[in-house]
Amino acid sequence: MKNILFVCTGNTCRSCMAEAIFNSLCDLEDIKAISAGIAVVKDSKTSENSALVVKENIGLNLNDRESKQITKEMIENSDLILTMTSYIRDLLVNAFPEFKAKIYSLNEYVLLETDVVDPFGGNIEVYRQTYKQLKNSILLLLDKLKKI
Template structure:
């Protein structure tokens, strides 16, 4: 059984939609998988957003979950951690370095190619090096910023738009992005077995 953890910011919008949609899609596809969700800046027990609940209910899915802050237990439980953005991925890995080999953005995991993967890894390493220099009070060379901008141009946008505070239409657009990636994830999981 594959255990997948979906992660966003507050665990009230994107990651609960991803969790609910994935559970339904995996069940329909006959894939033996469990799903949970959490947030890198979540408070335990917040209700999912009204628009996220509306989207899930419209598909006949449960929409009564509450938020969970990302914990060491979540990370240990998961075989695969799929975040909604690069910044969520960085937060997971910074807090839980042991998760680096199993943490991706959802879109990165299902869409990535080798050139984009190499550019993303180089970008993440450069950002980590720059943060270390900043923490040590060292000056960051202008060439590092130039190199970072070039790597950012080479890296596809793997983020799923944040609908927080938006209209139902904004949430529907985010749900459509999530569903498109989840279809690819289902295909990928099928091909692995």
């Protein structure tokens, strides 16, 4: 089993959406995604708008999903770590230099130039845009993984 770890700030918006999108679209055997945040607030859950957009698009209920703080064990057990921004990538590379070879920003890995902007605090349309951006990047990711 190969594990992909998506990472954002609080694991309430981008990375949990990326996890849901990846796992719903992935038709590759033995690959699954998980997600975590670098600064998770205790007892936080998936944001209401993230849960709504995921429910609208893939029918998955994330309302009661608890956010997860990234751990060294998660990094060790992941084959590929994809962050939502180059800043988060750099933080992880600095904290865990021994795992540098498997840490990238999502869009860097699929040869796109922009970061995935945090929709936190935005209206539902901002979350829908983030979902579309993530889905596009994940489709490119799946194409790349199929060629490896």
